[in-house]
Amino acid sequence: MITKILIANRGEIACRVIRTARRMGIATVAVFSDADRDALHVKMADEAVRIGPAPAAESYLDIGAIIDAARVTGADAVHPGYGFLSENPDFVEAVERAGLIFIGPSADAIRAMGLKDAAKRLMEKAKVPVVPGYHGDAQELVVLAGKANEIGFPVLIKARAGGGGKGMRRVDDQADFPAALSSAKREAKASFGDERVLVEKFVDTPRHIEIQVFGDSHGNVVHLFERDCSAQRRHQKVIEEAPAPGMTEEMRAAMGEAAVKAAQAINYRGAGTVEFIVDASEGLRPDRFWFMEMNTRLQVEHPVTEAITGLDLVEWQIRVARGERLPKRQRELSISGHAVEARIYAEDAARGFLPAVGTVGHLQFAEGMRVDTGVAEGDTITPFYDPMIAKAIVHAPTRTEAIAELAGGLSRTEIAGTVTNTGFLVRLLRQDDFAGANLDTGMIDRHVDELVTAIQTPEEVIAFMAVVVSGMVDPHTTPEEPAVLIGPWENWGYPRRDVRLSHEGEVESYSVTRRGVREWRVSGGALAEPLQLSELKRQADGSGWTAYVNGRRKAVRIARLEDGITVFEEGAAHVRGIPKIERAGDAAAGGDTVTAPMPGVVKEVTASAGQTVKAGDALIVMEAMKMEMTLSAPRDGTIGEVLVKAGQQVSDGTVLIALEAEENAS
Structure with missing residues (x-):
């Protein structure tokens, strides 16, 4: 029996495991670093234990601290989530030595698939198709460069440990190989503690299609169909969907059989994902896919598989760990509808997808989506961990409907206090190639300029911002209450306030004059000419504000924070800072x-x-x-x-x- 699970992870996956465990009547224990003391997963769990300071190496990667936390709380099982220690065989052995159940595969299975070169040699023996490349032990530049020449450019340099695109570089020319190799090794060492790499042929028009597999301790293995993860940037998945667009029954059967063979070759137990690279230059053909790697854990994108199969994969993990047989056999599994998932990150798409930090002062997800998150309003996105805020998932009868519903839901999602990629996601979902299923892993790069173009803030939105920041309007009133805050009486004209807003390092000065009970005049700053804003009021459903700007009705949603204001409209988030004191000369000369x-x-x-x-x-x-x-x-x-x-x-x-x-x- 499993009566209490310690979750050796954080964020949305910890919250995800807690929800299923609670439904199954199983108590949960969260672990946390100093940076996560008030995190959502800590609040959700039945118990929580501090395991160290903020850096992951001193907390979430500290095997001893996690085992001690399990002992002191009386947990009888450990769920690793994904990332951190989830694919560390030493952790599995430490858990089992402590007399605890590891909710995942065996240490031997993880080791077998943990190093890409050894895994590919194993897959060749199991007659699973493998990408042409060099998977040997030699790591000298002269050897690897020579192998790259033999394979033929372009090639991919890939870290043999880990995943997620870390330690991966595409090289198109022999002259660029040494620098790319050095960079890949350095990143692999920092990410996985292992700088060794392999070299593979880069597949033209590649699609990334993976198969969800599940095995039990009784020798049973099934696949739960495929997911398409071709919408990527920097080898990181952005949008995942199931089933794969254009998939034929012949192709699905071939890929499913290969994935099951891969799992059987290592006596796999629990949830795993076999990832394939597919040459889609002539459509999906059963002779054009090759094994890339196997992730011996639950995947970030598992919700789309849950959506199309109606299953709870975390429940399956727990049941298998308890020694039960798989709940269903292959012939009992089927696909219903289409599911799409988007990862919402704190990152600035317009600045090269640079990760962002900040306190989430306002957070409201649109209804109609499944949202898996480990972030609550008031939480801080720190530099210590992955900046994912949430995953948004939609399931619908068809792909077209699922994409439309997800794009609409993301456009109505409100996050203020940090930069996010929601606008980029909406544009990507509505982009013609993506909507038309013209997919490959280079699609985002080809369209990146149109997808990340910074959206200019409309002047009428600036008028809203200036009026709210002026202090002459109360953004918290109900529709029935007046929106005006009456300031001191001014004998020589209308009440006026000067407002400063900051944008991209520049301070903009505005003048706001109240000319009536619900009428303001805004001038200066980025406005070409003064604007009249009137009849400002909250919408009856509480979803935002409306006003007439120069006689034209405008609807927006407003998040007013201490140091800034965000206005959401038509899927865009327009942000302005509120400088306390303008300090001339603060910024160092940018060119120096x-x-x-x-x-x-x-x-x-x-x-x-x-x-x-x-x-x-x-x-x-x-x-x-x-x-x-x-x-x-x-x-x-x-x-x-x-x-x-x-x-x-x-x-x-x-x-x-x-x-x-x-x-x-x-």
């Missing part, structure tokens, strides 16, 4: 410094004082929120001072390198 774009760790410094550089020269490599980024020289010049060293933790805006003033630069 290299600053940290967000909190993170300096991984490598290639610059030195006195060095002459050209604009665009790589100077520093940083890692933040599991992403490696290279910071370059902002202009030609001479480095005056290097202010950081490798291994140093830096905060957002920290000056890392200062160039000599232009008049002194050589």
